[in-house]
Amino acid sequence: MxxxxxxxxxxxxxxxxxxxxxxxxxxxxxxxxxxxxxxxxxxxxxxxxxxxxxxxxxxxxxxxxxxxxxxxxxxxxxxxxxxxxxxxxxxxxxxxxxxxxxxxxxxxxxxxxxxxxxxxxxxxxxxxxxxxxxxxxxxxxxxxxQEEEEPLCTRVVVQDILVDPAYDGPALGEDLTVTMDFVRAMIERFRAQKLVAKRYVVAVLQQAFALLRATPSLMRLRVPADGADGKTGAFTVCGDTHGQFYDLLHIFELNGLPAPDNPYLFNGDFVDRGSFSFEVVTTLLALKVACPEAIHLTRGNHESKNMNKIYGFEGEVKHKYDAAVMTMFAEVFCWLPLCATLNDKVFIVHGGLPSTDGVTLDDTEGIDRNREPPESGLMSDLMWSDPQPFEGRSPSKRGIGMSFGPDVTKAFLDGNGLELLVRSHEVKEEGYLVEHDGRCITVFSAPNYCDQMANKAAFIRFGHDCKPQFTQYEASPHPPIRPMAYATNFSGFGM
CATH class of the missing domain: 1.25.40.10 (Tetratricopeptide repeat domain)
Structure with missing residues (x-):
């Protein structure tokens, strides 16, 4: 014994x-x-x-x-x-x-x-x-x-980029205007696993750069008015898409393409992990340029150089185009807005809430965001933080940002006259999770994440009353290119 x-x-x-x-x-x-x-x-x-x-x-x-x-x-x-x-x-x-x-x-x-x-x-x-x-x-x-070099997005002369005479894909006119017809044709070309000419990618990036730079860090959005045909106004919020292009197409099949009377907000993490990240983010940016009021984009923690280097987006862009195109994507990412309100009732942000009390919407609107995400501070909190089930704040499990409890959610929403927090940033088995006494929703829009998580995905539709209506969906088939195909060997070190 x-x-x-x-x-x-x-x-x-x-x-x-x-x-x-x-x-x-x-x-x-x-x-x-x-x-x-x-x-x-x-x-x-x-x-x-x-x-x-x-x-x-x-x-x-x-x-x-x-x-x-x-x-x-x-x-x-x-x-x-x-x-x-x-x-x-x-x-x-x-x-x-x-x-x-x-x-x-x-x-x-x-x-x-x-x-x-x-x-x-x-x-x-x-x-x-x-x-x-x-x-x-x-x-x-x-x-x-520190030298404040002029961004590549403003220096490149698009007309100097030659198009291969054998190119048979969609093209922009002499004025390089990005139209919805071009976007639809580009989407179909991407669906067929073909690329568009570099000239047109650069044109989209330059125009997205100018458009986003003129957008405040906090967007104040509205549910569209009811249509004359009796169609009820609605606004759709999607979570992480992480390079899962064929699942993005499925969202549009279920819910329609973005349009002024069918607006979307995609809540960050468009790239990395999935190996069709270029197709996802280029589609979203082109839609934004073609019809700015139809689609809105917030920045996730994966819209950053460091994440892109490790989790695949940089490798993918350099494989499909070159380092110059990747530099332009990084410049565009730095101008993505950080958060939004919907009908002055819903606060939408990729990660979560501030690590200090008393932060106002005006504080978020005033963030100088044209930079890589810092290790701490309000910008970092918005991109990295997560909810926790117990009250108060705790150090983040991620090593950056904070974990915040239901009391923090209540104080922030009540203090800013808001009703609901919608965030993304975390895979959820059912595609979404409602917590913090119903006032915090996580929505994740990449089903069967990384081809192995077996999770459902979801998006949220809001009417004028801003009550969430969830649509869940399963993963769509995609070509046999594995997730993380372009990632560095720093993404994990085996068992």
Whole structure:
């Protein structure tokens, strides 16, 4: 018999506990492979409760990386390294999380340790070089910003970009006006897995840049009036689309193309993860240029250079076009508005609410947004924060932004004369989730996220009373190009 614990319950032998823990770990690995990330975290946590080991913490850290909970991934990696300073994958995963957060010095420190202790690890050397390159590029970009160089979007002469004589796709006229007919033809070309000429992509980007730059950080939107034909006015809000172009087309099949009497707001994270991100964001921007009152766009945390470098959009654009086009996309992203109100009742934002009390709508409207997202402050909060079920505020599981409770939601809405918060930023099993006493809704519009999450997706329609009406839908078939096909190897480090 083993020695009884202080609570009078006989303790199990360590070998038996470890066997149970390893079975939980294997179950967690299966859930992870099947895309059930929450269940995987629960199983790894149960294993850790039985016998905390570096591997269990490392597996949970990997799962947190896939969930974009970078703060938790760093915390678990720290614990794994404390338990086993030779556990290489923990250094990799901590480096990956810090890379996403733009903390290149910390990432390099971990990778330098790996290279030093495992000099024969070719993969480690490659990752170290990639991190060094990203750090240099970030420093160079910061220096250019300080010099206030004229944006490429305003310097490129579109007419100087030649169109291949063999090009047989949709074209713009001499005045380069983007029309709805052009957009419809472009969508069909994208559906057939064909690209449009670079000249027309650049024209869309230049015009979107000018249009968005003239838009305030807070958009004050209205549900359209009822039509003369008796059609009731409605406004549609969509969440993350993450490069899932064929699911975007399904939204339009269900709900109609954007139009002045059928307006949409797409609430950030148009790109990354899905490998048709170029098609998604170019379609949305072209619709915005062709009919500005038909579609509105807010910025998500994935509309940023650092995320695009790691999660695929940069690689995709460089594969389909070139670095100059990617630079123009980055410039356009910096002018995307950060939030909106609908009928002075609904507050719409990608991430969540401020980390301090007393913030007003005027404060959000006054944000100087033409930059990459900062690590903290109001702009960061709006793009990165998440709701939590309990009251108050807590450090974010993502390592940036804050978690906010129902009391914070109530105080912000009541203080600004609003009724409802709509945000995105998190995958939900049913495509949406209503919480905080019905005053906070998360909407996510990428079904079967990354081809593995098996989640439904949803969008919301609002009438004049601003009461939400949900439409759910399943994933649509797409060509056999896997998600993350263009991502760097910093997007995760295997099991």
């Amino acid at each position: 083993g020695d009884a614990g202080g609570d009078g319950v006989e303790q199990q032998p360590q070998e038996e506990l470890l066997e149970k823990a390893n079975k939980l770990k294997e179950q967690g690995n299966k859930q992870l492979a099947d895309g059930h990330l929450i269940q995987a975290v629960e199983l790894y946590s149960q294993a850790i409760d039985l016998v905390p080991t570096a591997v269990f913490y490392g597996n949970r850290a990997f799962t947190y990386l896939k969930m974009e909970n970078y703060g938790l991934a760093i915390s678990d990696s720290d614990e794994a390294i404390r338990l086993n300073s030779d556990y290489v994958k923990a250094y990799y995963r901590r480096a990956s999380a810090n890379m996403v957060l733009g903390k290149y010095k910390l990432a390099l420190k971990d990778l330098r340790q790996v290279v030093k202790t495992h000099p024969g690890d070719k993969d480690a050397r490659l990752k170290f070089k990639a991190c060094e390159k990203a750090a240099r590029e970030a420093a160079f970009a910061a220096a250019i910003m």
